[in-house]
Amino acid sequence: MSNLAQYLVEKDWHQLQQWYAEHDSLEIVNELYRLKPSELAIAFRFLPKDIALDIFESMEPAQQGQLITSLRDVQARELIEELDPDDRVRLIDELPAKVARELLEGLDPQERKMTSILLGYPSDSVGRVMSPEFVALRQSMTAAQALEKVHRNGRDAESVYMLPVTDDYLVLLGVISLRDLVLAEPDTIIGDIMTTDVYSVQVGEDREKAARLVQEADVIALPVVDMEGRLVGILTFDDAMEILEHEDTEDIALGGASRPLEMPYLSASVKNLAQTRALWLLVLILAATLSINVLNFFEQSLEAVVTLALFIPLLIDTGGNVGSQSSTLIVRAMAVDEVRFGDLPRVLFREMQVGMLLGAMLAAIALVPISLVFDLRISLVLSLSLVTICLLAAATGALLPMAAKRLGVDPAIVSAPIVTTLVDSLGLIVYFLIANAVLGI
Amino acid sequence: MSNLAQYLVEKDWHQLQQWYAEHDSLEIVNELYRLKPSELAIAFRFLPKDIALDIFESMEPAQQGQLITSLRDVQARELIEELDPDDRVRLIDELPAKVARELLEGLDPQERKMTSILLGYPSDSVGRVMSPEFVALRQSMTAAQALEKVHRNGRDAESVYMLPVTDDYLVLLGVISLRDLVLAEPDTIIGDIMTTDVYSVQVGEDREKAARLVQEADVIALPVVDMEGRLVGILTFDDAMEILEHEDTEDIALGGASRPLEMPYLSASVKNLAQTRALWLLVLILAATLSINVLNFFEQSLEAVVTLALFIPLLIDTGGNVGSQSSTLIVRAMAVDEVRFGDLPRVLFREMQVGMLLGAMLAAIALVPISLVFDLRISLVLSLSLVTICLLAAATGALLPMAAKRLGVDPAIVSAPIVTTLVDSLGLIVYFLIANAVLGI
Numbered sequence: 001m002s003n004l005a006q007y008l009v010e011k012d013w014h015q016l017q018q019w020y021a022e023h024d025s026l027e028i029v030n031e032l033y034r035l036k037p038s039e040l041a042i043a044f045r046f047l048p049k050d051i052a053l054d055i056f057e058s059m060e061p062a063q064q065g066q067l068i069t070s071l072r073d074v075q076a077r078e079l080i081e082e083l084d085p086d087d088r089v090r091l092i093d094e095l096p097a098k099v100a101r102e103l104l105e106g107l108d109p110q111e112r113k114m115t116s117i118l119l120g121y122p123s124d125s126v127g128r129v130m131s132p133e134f135v136a137l138r139q140s141m142t143a144a145q146a147l148e149k150v151h152r153n154g155r156d157a158e159s160v161y162m163l164p165v166t167d168d169y170l171v172l173l174g175v176i177s178l179r180d181l182v183l184a185e186p187d188t189i190i191g192d193i194m195t196t197d198v199y200s201v202q203v204g205e206d207r208e209k210a211a212r213l214v215q216e217a218d219v220i221a222l223p224v225v226d227m228e229g230r231l232v233g234i235l236t237f238d239d240a241m242e243i244l245e246h247e248d249t250e251d252i253a254l255g256g257a258s259r260p261l262e263m264p265y266l267s268a269s270v271k272n273l274a275q276t277r278a279l280w281l282l283v284l285i286l287a288a289t290l291s292i293n294v295l296n297f298f299e300q301s302l303e304a305v306v307t308l309a310l311f312i313p314l315l316i317d318t319g320g321n322v323g324s325q326s327s328t329l330i331v332r333a334m335a336v337d338e339v340r341f342g343d344l345p346r347v348l349f350r351e352m353q354v355g356m357l358l359g360a361m362l363a364a365i366a367l368v369p370i371s372l373v374f375d376l377r378i379s380l381v382l383s384l385s386l387v388t389i390c391l392l393a394a395a396t397g398a399l400l401p402m403a404a405k406r407l408g409v410d411p412a413i414v415s416a417p418i419v420t421t422l423v424d425s426l427g428l429i430v431y432f433l434i435a436n437a438v439l440g441i
Numbered sequence: 442m443s444n445l446a447q448y449l450v451e452k453d454w455h456q457l458q459q460w461y462a463e464h465d466s467l468e469i470v471n472e473l474y475r476l477k478p479s480e481l482a483i484a485f486r487f488l489p490k491d492i493a494l495d496i497f498e499s500m501e502p503a504q505q506g507q508l509i510t511s512l513r514d515v516q517a518r519e520l521i522e523e524l525d526p527d528d529r530v531r532l533i534d535e536l537p538a539k540v541a542r543e544l545l546e547g548l549d550p551q552e553r554k555m556t557s558i559l560l561g562y563p564s565d566s567v568g569r570v571m572s573p574e575f576v577a578l579r580q581s582m583t584a585a586q587a588l589e590k591v592h593r594n595g596r597d598a599e600s601v602y603m604l605p606v607t608d609d610y611l612v613l614l615g616v617i618s619l620r621d622l623v624l625a626e627p628d629t630i631i632g633d634i635m636t637t638d639v640y641s642v643q644v645g646e647d648r649e650k651a652a653r654l655v656q657e658a659d660v661i662a663l664p665v666v667d668m669e670g671r672l673v674g675i676l677t678f679d680d681a682m683e684i685l686e687h688e689d690t691e692d693i694a695l696g697g698a699s700r701p702l703e704m705p706y707l708s709a710s711v712k713n714l715a716q717t718r719a720l721w722l723l724v725l726i727l728a729a730t731l732s733i734n735v736l737n738f739f740e741q742s743l744e745a746v747v748t749l750a751l752f753i754p755l756l757i758d759t760g761g762n763v764g765s766q767s768s769t770l771i772v773r774a775m776a777v778d779e780v781r782f783g784d785l786p787r788v789l790f791r792e793m794q795v796g797m798l799l800g801a802m803l804a805a806i807a808l809v810p811i812s813l814v815f816d817l818r819i820s821l822v823l824s825l826s827l828v829t830i831c832l833l834a835a836a837t838g839a840l841l842p843m844a845a846k847r848l849g850v851d852p853a854i855v856s857a858p859i860v861t862t863l864v865d866s867l868g869l870i871v872y873f874l875i876a877n878a879v880l881g882i
Contacts, residue, residue, distance in 0.1 A: 256769025257762045265774035273795045291754035309750040313732035321698045328697025333706035
């Protein structure tokens, strides 16, 4: 047990506060994330105010929500008041409606107004996660005047590293980085040095797409505009990275047959853990009953040559692995927009070539040891099955996620686990058809 | 076929250049990444110089290497000369030694010197990926003087958003962000407003660890120091994110039973694709032969009750899925340092509880339909097997990656695919032992 956990168990608040004083906020957060949820709420109450805010900001919204509901009203309100508007909106999305309303009512009018504006945008839009506080410049300013404006007004802005340039009606004309502003000669006119060839996104755009654009264009922030091209906020680099990290975590979880946990592993309860996995297991076991039907259909072949059963796990594992490889690769390639639905014929053709190549390699290697122990005809059945199964598995692994995307379903949902399960039944059919033909059952 | 690909096939260089002129660099890069490698080299030669550099910088080092070797000498040298020193080092690591040496010799002396310094650090260290060009301030400067120094010397630095403050011997004393510098009153003394409680890393530190620190501490750049605490470079936020994205991609690929591809999907050849997967499939099929031995051992039971064979795919799939869930979760939790080896007993206990819970749920649901079709004793065998297999699979899925990390092996290597394969044999043993006991075979 860590010192921190021990002080909590012993209710030694003095030692606890001592421990906080001796560690920096990264060390503290690392230990807090290893506590049970109930312990975390208590440990949190004793944190010095400024560190508490830092740590609260670094938490995932789901974890913030869990914590907020177990804190005293005053502390909860203070924490929420201090959050940036976009982070506050993400937290409110996680809270029960009643708690969220109470918290909103407790905010000061200016903060409440800003929060309500963000809450008005659709739930997956960039509007919900953008920062509405920015410093906008004018074309006619000199670099010195612009720097002076940042100096005066920059304190409230979440970021001042990308400075949008607008006209009187807030229509976006260009951007300039704080770096270029500092490097420019003081009397340079902003209009002459700003970048006019600017990437920007509509406020209703999907947040993952916007975040991906920040990464691809390698910009420190992206202006967000409304339908009339007026600037309404900026999406900063770190918020974009958080969105992408979140999407990656979701894809990784789905690839491992569960929903994402949304909080540190040790902070989650056994119930939390089971909940994120139960639904997927149910769906997959239902899909797997298909294999019972397939085997039932071929039961006579199995009774005639029981040896055939010995290779079932090896064949379906291999098919599953080849299918996982293809689906994992294609899901990732689609996530970063390297592959689109129109590429389907090209992708399928490539994957089938790869599958056949891999199947042939495995068959060639497996043939020798297996023919030493078993009938040569069994080896033949196995080799033919391996090639066919690998080919089909690679094609299925590519096809399913691409078809899902076309149908508007997240491709990650039909990734490795689903592909593996479906390829199993397909593989078994192939195996027994080949066995029946070769062995003449 | 896209317009771009068509112009290349038709060798219509005029239309090609026209097309380049009409599209921005993100649109161009998206289309370039969909060409075959041979086409890419030709398309690249016709790019306007400044766009060519932008696009070259955005490529993965492996892809840069492939391209460089097929370009004319002059263009290759120009591209490499323009890269930041850290990006150049990453590229050089990908090139054959002879090509790398020639390119280094072609650099101007100043660039060559900086490149050689970075190349002197160990291959996975932060020294290789840091930026050696920075603007360092002094404690005694006023904010106005500091800003003036950035104005004069900032052009060569990769980033000026985090400004290190050092003494005469370049020993790091603190940092100040460009934002705080601009917001400060001009006559403020740097020593009074700099942050002295600074996270920094040793130049020999593992690059992933350093990148993770940038993310956790949410800083825009991290000072890199030598053994004496002297500043030698900075690791910028975007380079850190690139490192983490690279590690995530690697973990995702390993979770899908292959090595990462290191280039856009459509730019890779069928041979590239097969190569990244072949070794893993071989290892896994060898591990899967274990299941043949297990089934061979229980062949008598199978002959006595062929019905037992029907449930093999369903049981090993379910075990595999539960194992995947655990290993995926634990690999991710260890990657972000939420779980360490010392937590093993706690993690194992939690996972076994989760596994048992999930197994019991599946058994309860499966029991009814199966007992309608099959013998009640078969249902009993299945239910008991499901609970035991899920429990063992969850424990194995947690144990293997944690043990791997302890042994200094990347935990992602023993993630889902390996766990699934090993849990198969374990599950089959459990299944037949239970069947033999219940059915009295």
